[in-house]
Amino acid sequence: MEWTTEKRYLPYSKWGADTLLHLQAQAATSTYQMRYHLRPISGLVNDPNGFSYFNGEYHVFYQSYPFGAVHGLKSWVHFKSKDLVHWVNLGLAVEPDCKLDSHGAYSGSAKQIGDKLFLMYTGNHRDESWTRHPYQIGAWMDKHGTVSDKHLLFKKPNNVTEHFRDPQIMEENGTYYAILGAQDAAQKHGHIDVWKSSDLKNWEEIDFLNFTNHEMGYMIECPNLVKVDGKSVLIFCPQGLDKSVANYQNIYPNMYVIGDSVDLDKAQMTNPSNLKNLDEGFDIYATQAFNAPDGTAYAISWVGLPDISYPTDNENWANCLSHVKKLSIKDGKLIQQPVESIKTLRHNEEDLNSQLIKNSTSGQYELELTIKENQTGNLYLAANDDLSENLRLEFDTKNGKLILDRSKAGDVAVKYGQTRSVELDANKEVKLDIFVDRSLIEIFVNDGEHVVSGRFFANANNAIKFDQKINYDGKFWNMESIM
Numbered sequence: 001m002e003w004t005t006e007k008r009y010l011p012y013s014k015w016g017a018d019t020l021l022h023l024q025a026q027a028a029t030s031t032y033q034m035r036y037h038l039r040p041i042s043g044l045v046n047d048p049n050g051f052s053y054f055n056g057e058y059h060v061f062y063q064s065y066p067f068g069a070v071h072g073l074k075s076w077v078h079f080k081s082k083d084l085v086h087w088v089n090l091g092l093a094v095e096p097d098c099k100l101d102s103h104g105a106y107s108g109s110a111k112q113i114g115d116k117l118f119l120m121y122t123g124n125h126r127d128e129s130w131t132r133h134p135y136q137i138g139a140w141m142d143k144h145g146t147v148s149d150k151h152l153l154f155k156k157p158n159n160v161t162e163h164f165r166d167p168q169i170m171e172e173n174g175t176y177y178a179i180l181g182a183q184d185a186a187q188k189h190g191h192i193d194v195w196k197s198s199d200l201k202n203w204e205e206i207d208f209l210n211f212t213n214h215e216m217g218y219m220i221e222c223p224n225l226v227k228v229d230g231k232s233v234l235i236f237c238p239q240g241l242d243k244s245v246a247n248y249q250n251i252y253p254n255m256y257v258i259g260d261s262v263d264l265d266k267a268q269m270t271n272p273s274n275l276k277n278l279d280e281g282f283d284i285y286a287t288q289a290f291n292a293p294d295g296t297a298y299a300i301s302w303v304g305l306p307d308i309s310y311p312t313d314n315e316n317w318a319n320c321l322s323h324v325k326k327l328s329i330k331d332g333k334l335i336q337q338p339v340e341s342i343k344t345l346r347h348n349e350e351d352l353n354s355q356l357i358k359n360s361t362s363g364q365y366e367l368e369l370t371i372k373e374n375q376t377g378n379l380y381l382a383a384n385d386d387l388s389e390n391l392r393l394e395f396d397t398k399n400g401k402l403i404l405d406r407s408k409a410g411d412v413a414v415k416y417g418q419t420r421s422v423e424l425d426a427n428k429e430v431k432l433d434i435f436v437d438r439s440l441i442e443i444f445v446n447d448g449e450h451v452v453s454g455r456f457f458a459n460a461n462n463a464i465k466f467d468q469k470i471n472y473d474g475k476f477w478n479m480e481s482i483m
Contacts, residue, residue: 008072027317032439035364035481039320042066047286048300048321050110054117055143058084069318074104083341084324086482090145100135107166117141122165132162154203161185166222177264181220190220190238194267207267217241222286226297229329232262235287246275249417254278254285281420282454297327308413311457337448345479352474361462364479367434372471373397373427380465382458389458400426410457422450
């Protein structure tokens with residue numbers, strides 16, 4: 001199929017029901033399809049949106065283009081959960097059906113206000129000359145999941161370009177604030193723009209947030225600000241960031257900064273840390289975080305990257321969302337751990353003590369390993385018999401290093417390197433909590449001190465083995481499907 005601009009932005013009503021059913025079947029039956037992560041019902045999934053707690057349940061939406069593995073006319077699909085693991089699909093929630101979002105319902109956030117959930121997102125509108133006009137939109141969702149009363153909150157100010165999007169709505173002491181990704185008009189640099197309102201109707205710009213002395217490339221996307229263990233954590237995606245400012249390998253990184261506090265009225269972060277990678281793997285982007293009513297900070301990420309193609313594009317679907325991660329801070333570093341309820345998916349527990357761990361698996365499992373100190377070796381995942389195809393995890397507990405190598409697990413973004421490494425303490429054991437879901441791996445290292453995530457496409461090979469005798473302790477679980 002040739003994806004012309006006209007086709008990408010064809011109204012949903014112009015697509016036939018049989019086309020959508022065929023696409024849903026393709027996505028559901030793919031050997032690469034995830035089973036215990038949120039993934040596309042059909043077509044393409046990208047940014048998680050509206051991650052929140054409302055009416056006694058957790059809610060998340062994801063941006064969706066249901067008609068192919070391309071970026072077209074975006075909508076929001078709605079899910080809810082009681083435990084952040086088992087999700088109920090509530091279907092299409094925000095459809096691009098008015099002038100304000102005529103060319104897509106772009107990213108945004110949500111917050112319970114009174115007995116409704118307030119949605120704030122960017123509407124993408126293009127005029128006759130195809131000039132983009134970003135509109136910041138408000139809408140209300142009731143307890144039945146019905147979204148209504150779409151209305152304009154504010155347009156872009158003159159000091160920013162058309163790249164002005166992804167609002168996060170917050171409230172402090174009766175005043176509402178929003179932070180947005182922005183590109184300034186004068187120098188075309190990336191910023192986080194701070195706005196405020198007393199009534200959710202009349203908004204005023206405060207300033208660009210001061211959280212670093214470095215230039216943040218040409219654009220910042222998906223800014224999120226959360227409280228974690230008394231600190232302020234800013235999570236964001238800078239595009240075009242100079243690698244002398246922060247080391248990263250992906251086309252665009254997802255980064256964070258920890259500050260003592262943030263004064264939104266002054267657009268100032270106090271004592272900000274250096275920029276750090278949120279995930280040290282291949283494909284994490286557009287992470288959205290929020291504080292639950294009890295103060296706990298949770299985050300969920302898009303596993304996919306802008307401007308990158310994946311093998312399942314040929315099957316007309318693409319991408320997924322990560323596990324929900326609980327956030328904490330230890331020794332000045334953000335700690336990310338799977339939520340406790342992920343354990344409810346485990347079944348058929350096995351204690352591991354043989355060197356060939358598993359000849360075959362369902363490709364849907366959790367593997368918990370403690371590799372003792374002063375050892376080097378390789379753990380092969382998704383491997384075939386002769387190891388010509390595999391996902392390789394190289395470990396060195398003598399010198400302190402962990403490397404994930406997907407060079408023999410399908411061609412994805414080869415231009416940006418096929419290995420990712422993590423620096424560890426030398427001469428110490430390493431704890432690995434490895435989640436594999438068909439074509440997705442998430443590795444939580446040393447109880448979430450590091451996270452290494454990525455997609456791989458190794459032709460449904462499912463052997464797991466070490467390359468030599470290794471001193472380790474381990475457990476293995478098959479994981480139940482959630483959808």
